[in-house]
Amino acid sequence: MAKTKPSIPKGTRDFGPEQMVRRNYIFDTIRSVFRKYGFLPIETPAMENLSTLLGKYGDEGDKLLFKILNSGEFIDKADPEIFRPGNSNAASLAICEKGLRYDLTVPFARFVVQYRNDIAFPFKRYQIQPVWRADRPQKGRYREFYQCDVDVIGSNSLLNEAELVLIINEVFEKLKIRTLLKVNNRKILSGIAEVIGHADKLIDITVAIDKIEKIGIEAVNAELRQKGIDDSAIEKLQPIILLQGSNEEKLSVLRNVLKDSEVGVRGIEEMEELFRYVDAWGDLSTQIELDLSLARGLNYYTGAIFEVKALDAEIGSICGGGRYDDLTGIFGLPNVSGVGVSFGADRIYDVMLQLNLFPESVSSTTQVIFSNFGDKEVAYSMPAARNLRNAGICVEIYPDAVKVRKQFEYANKRNIRFMVIAGENEMQNREFSVKNMETGEQVTIAFENLEEYIKSNL
Amino acid sequence: MAKTKPSIPKGTRDFGPEQMVRRNYIFDTIRSVFRKYGFLPIETPAMENLSTLLGKYGDEGDKLLFKILNSGEFIDKADPEIFRPGNSNAASLAICEKGLRYDLTVPFARFVVQYRNDIAFPFKRYQIQPVWRADRPQKGRYREFYQCDVDVIGSNSLLNEAELVLIINEVFEKLKIRTLLKVNNRKILSGIAEVIGHADKLIDITVAIDKIEKIGIEAVNAELRQKGIDDSAIEKLQPIILLQGSNEEKLSVLRNVLKDSEVGVRGIEEMEELFRYVDAWGDLSTQIELDLSLARGLNYYTGAIFEVKALDAEIGSICGGGRYDDLTGIFGLPNVSGVGVSFGADRIYDVMLQLNLFPESVSSTTQVIFSNFGDKEVAYSMPAARNLRNAGICVEIYPDAVKVRKQFEYANKRNIRFMVIAGENEMQNREFSVKNMETGEQVTIAFENLEEYIKSNL
Numbered sequence: 001m002a003k004t005k006p007s008i009p010k011g012t013r014d015f016g017p018e019q020m021v022r023r024n025y026i027f028d029t030i031r032s033v034f035r036k037y038g039f040l041p042i043e044t045p046a047m048e049n050l051s052t053l054l055g056k057y058g059d060e061g062d063k064l065l066f067k068i069l070n071s072g073e074f075i076d077k078a079d080p081e082i083f084r085p086g087n088s089n090a091a092s093l094a095i096c097e098k099g100l101r102y103d104l105t106v107p108f109a110r111f112v113v114q115y116r117n118d119i120a121f122p123f124k125r126y127q128i129q130p131v132w133r134a135d136r137p138q139k140g141r142y143r144e145f146y147q148c149d150v151d152v153i154g155s156n157s158l159l160n161e162a163e164l165v166l167i168i169n170e171v172f173e174k175l176k177i178r179t180l181l182k183v184n185n186r187k188i189l190s191g192i193a194e195v196i197g198h199a200d201k202l203i204d205i206t207v208a209i210d211k212i213e214k215i216g217i218e219a220v221n222a223e224l225r226q227k228g229i230d231d232s233a234i235e236k237l238q239p240i241i242l243l244q245g246s247n248e249e250k251l252s253v254l255r256n257v258l259k260d261s262e263v264g265v266r267g268i269e270e271m272e273e274l275f276r277y278v279d280a281w282g283d284l285s286t287q288i289e290l291d292l293s294l295a296r297g298l299n300y301y302t303g304a305i306f307e308v309k310a311l312d313a314e315i316g317s318i319c320g321g322g323r324y325d326d327l328t329g330i331f332g333l334p335n336v337s338g339v340g341v342s343f344g345a346d347r348i349y350d351v352m353l354q355l356n357l358f359p360e361s362v363s364s365t366t367q368v369i370f371s372n373f374g375d376k377e378v379a380y381s382m383p384a385a386r387n388l389r390n391a392g393i394c395v396e397i398y399p400d401a402v403k404v405r406k407q408f409e410y411a412n413k414r415n416i417r418f419m420v421i422a423g424e425n426e427m428q429n430r431e432f433s434v435k436n437m438e439t440g441e442q443v444t445i446a447f448e449n450l451e452e453y454i455k456s457n458l
Numbered sequence: 459m460a461k462t463k464p465s466i467p468k469g470t471r472d473f474g475p476e477q478m479v480r481r482n483y484i485f486d487t488i489r490s491v492f493r494k495y496g497f498l499p500i501e502t503p504a505m506e507n508l509s510t511l512l513g514k515y516g517d518e519g520d521k522l523l524f525k526i527l528n529s530g531e532f533i534d535k536a537d538p539e540i541f542r543p544g545n546s547n548a549a550s551l552a553i554c555e556k557g558l559r560y561d562l563t564v565p566f567a568r569f570v571v572q573y574r575n576d577i578a579f580p581f582k583r584y585q586i587q588p589v590w591r592a593d594r595p596q597k598g599r600y601r602e603f604y605q606c607d608v609d610v611i612g613s614n615s616l617l618n619e620a621e622l623v624l625i626i627n628e629v630f631e632k633l634k635i636r637t638l639l640k641v642n643n644r645k646i647l648s649g650i651a652e653v654i655g656h657a658d659k660l661i662d663i664t665v666a667i668d669k670i671e672k673i674g675i676e677a678v679n680a681e682l683r684q685k686g687i688d689d690s691a692i693e694k695l696q697p698i699i700l701l702q703g704s705n706e707e708k709l710s711v712l713r714n715v716l717k718d719s720e721v722g723v724r725g726i727e728e729m730e731e732l733f734r735y736v737d738a739w740g741d742l743s744t745q746i747e748l749d750l751s752l753a754r755g756l757n758y759y760t761g762a763i764f765e766v767k768a769l770d771a772e773i774g775s776i777c778g779g780g781r782y783d784d785l786t787g788i789f790g791l792p793n794v795s796g797v798g799v800s801f802g803a804d805r806i807y808d809v810m811l812q813l814n815l816f817p818e819s820v821s822s823t824t825q826v827i828f829s830n831f832g833d834k835e836v837a838y839s840m841p842a843a844r845n846l847r848n849a850g851i852c853v854e855i856y857p858d859a860v861k862v863r864k865q866f867e868y869a870n871k872r873n874i875r876f877m878v879i880a881g882e883n884e885m886q887n888r889e890f891s892v893k894n895m896e897t898g899e900q901v902t903i904a905f906e907n908l909e910e911y912i913k914s915n916l
């Protein structure tokens with residue numbers, strides 16, 4: 001058979017031990033916080049029926065789905081007419097029934113509807129799994145990447161939003177990433193659009209608010225005019241575009257501007273209630289900022305909108321989410337409200353690497369390695385290795401009786417702290433020589449005292 | 459948009475919280491043992507290039523690969539001639555470049571070759587990831603399932619085999635599954651075939667050995683004759699077919715029968731060396747049995763062969779593996795020997811469920827839930843919830859201020875131990891009422907003493 005030069009599909013990645021240990025540190029931290037807040041794990045299959053996925057992410061999203069070719073005689077089972085140039089998209093639907101999941105949200109919605117009779121609502125679930133997108137690969141954008149989603153479904157309470165804020169705070173506190181949490185509320189944006197009489201111009205307004213610091217008020221107003229917003233509306237928008245100060249100061253301006261909009265007032269009340277809950281909790285490490293320019297997922301979110309930025313790294317958002325009021329309607333279960341956020345493990349990884357935030361212990365695993373000078377020496381070492389492993393210590397025995405230099409090289413490369421040496425002398429005296437690979441120090445320890453020595457020097 | 463009745467592709471599964479918690483218990487146990495023995499985690503992409511996968515699993519295996527349809531205008535880029543009835547297999551290779559991984563062994567081999575200059579050999583890796591096979595789904599056989607592989611590559615030492623035996627022993631001891639570990643050695647089988655002059659009849663011989671208890675020696679001999687094995691060979695096979703007793707007794711018979719076969723003698727020596735290492739370790743929970751009928755992966759393994767059966771459940775093997783001498787040759791790196799085993803998480807799950815082996819604590823997660831009678835009560839509870847969570851306790855606050863009966867129902871359904879109640883009375887006296895949901899007992903506790911009370915009653 002021909003030799004294959006090994007490679008992997010573009011946009012995908014292998015993770016070696018060092019990366020895995022660090023990635024697991026991130027996943028374990030996120031998971032431990034999710035659990036502490038009472039969220040339960042679920043997992044869904046990598047493959048979903050295309051009928052579940054199609055039409056949920058817009059036309060662009062549909063194109064980015066990886067489709068699985070039907071097994072067997074897919075040509076014979078299809079209309080021969082479909083295999084004509086220019087018809088690939090339609091043909092793909094005739095020869096593929098399944099696709100790889102594009103995110104965790106749609107599979108979760110499908111899950112909730114499918115098992116609605118077995119689920120105890122409010123349902124607090126987390127899900128940490130890879131997703132796949134046939135995007136053009138580029139720096140920091142992959143075709144396979146992990147999402148870490150946490151959602152509450154079946155409860156309208158703003159306490160859920162508050163708990164998510166606390167989770168965000170605790171995850172990044174534990175990871176030692178200084179963060180800014182931006183919050184917005186779709187209802188406030190709707191109120192603004194309503195008050196100025198341009199319900200269709202939500203995006204233009206948020207873009208304008210976003211640009212004020214860079215281009216100044218005159219340029220912003222000019223842009224708004226260009227977008228077809230009339231002068232009286234622009235006049236009304238001035239206090240909102242120029243909004244500054246503390247969250248309380250911003251809310252106070254908004255209360256005045258939006259007082260005639262029912263939905264706007266409701267948005268302000270929601271924001272206030274969220275802040276009250278979070279204040280009751282006590283001090284947070286994460287800064288929280290009301291930011292009206294935050295418009296992520298505007299087609300989708302109906303209440304709170306969240307986005308987290310790392311303060312000390314130039315990178316996009318590392319976490320985001322919001323409240324959606326009809327997640328499951330598409331699958332036949334209307335009026336189920338949910339709220340959730342998703343942590344971007346890959347970007348978090350990049351931030352932590354850049355800022356050198358991974359704890360040192362994370363880069364090593366094995367703590368003790370026994371030398372190997374032959375069968376007899378290994379047999380002598382094994383009960384000691386057993387004791388150490390029973391004490392929860394990660395232990396290797398070098399498998400081959402090769403030159404000791406080679407064994408030390410391996411221990412060094414692997415960052416193993418202690419090399420335990422058992423040669424003829426040591427066996428005769430029922431001892432071990434123990435070399436600390438960091439300090440170079442070497443001591444002789446009685447066989448029976450090895451565990452105690454290692455434990456007190458780790 | 460049309461409503462989609464939610465379902466998942468056949469042969470795939472969703473895992474709800476209860477299953478997930480149990481599955482994670484299995485994965486965490488396996489992973490913790492792998493780590494204790496110094497194995498390092500890696501992960502590879504779900505999608506591999508088809509050139510990596512094809513031809514590695516035989517013609518049957520090739521058919522069971524899930525192929526990913528190329529994005530974009532796949533018809534325009536292909537020769538129009540290929541889309542004709544009966545040509546689906548060839549056509550699939552023209553319109554698909556990628557496939558889902560079929561096992562973890564081939565991706566691992568690809569990984570080792572691709573990164574051979576960065577890897578510290580001997581390379582001890584573990585990998586716990588799903589694999590996909592377009593098999594006909596049936597009870598206990600899925601199209602997506604997890605494999606938990608642990609391998610050492612780049613070392614010929616039999617200490618590696620011994621360490622794998624210890625890992626098997628420890629994993630099943632921790633999971634409380636009583637097991638029988640069957641071991642065989644390809645070199646012993648080759649020696650037998652050599653001695654009787656039928657090198658091509660390895661499989662027939664192992665099948666015969668396997669049947670002796672069921673059908674008796676006469677019937678076995680008749681079958682061998684039918685397979686074309688001559689009488690003098692059958693004569694020589696008698697002590698092997700009738701082999702009984704302890705491992706030492708079996709080896710003693712084999713030493714005599716195989717004394718003229720170099721490869722056979724080497725096989726016996728390997729088996730003896732393996733047993734010596736394992737004996738040096740001390741007592742094991744797992745029984746080890748030399749079983750010459752064990753022929754799994756015979757085309758593949760070159761030395762030790764392992765298979766684990768659960769003693770108290772009627773199910774196939776729950777773990778298996780062996781030594782392979784040329785894993786990476788297909789990718790251009792010859793003469794790299796490896797040895798490994800794979801744990802079958804799905805079957806282990808079934809055994810543990812059947813034998814009721816999951817610890818009770820595994821079925822619950824949240825330990826404390828606070829009642830919700832409104833904003834003020836929640837604000838009062840939050841600092842107490844914070845204290846408990848900071849102490850590592852899993853805590854929920856019921857999100858909606860609904861009837862208390864509904865909140866109790868939820869706590870019951872979720873198996874939460876303590877309901878902490880904060881109503882007007884409790885707030886006035888700066889206390890909480892705490893109901894133990896298992897015993898029904900309810901006590902009143904001062905606000906400051908809640909953490910201590912919960913901790914000492916968990």
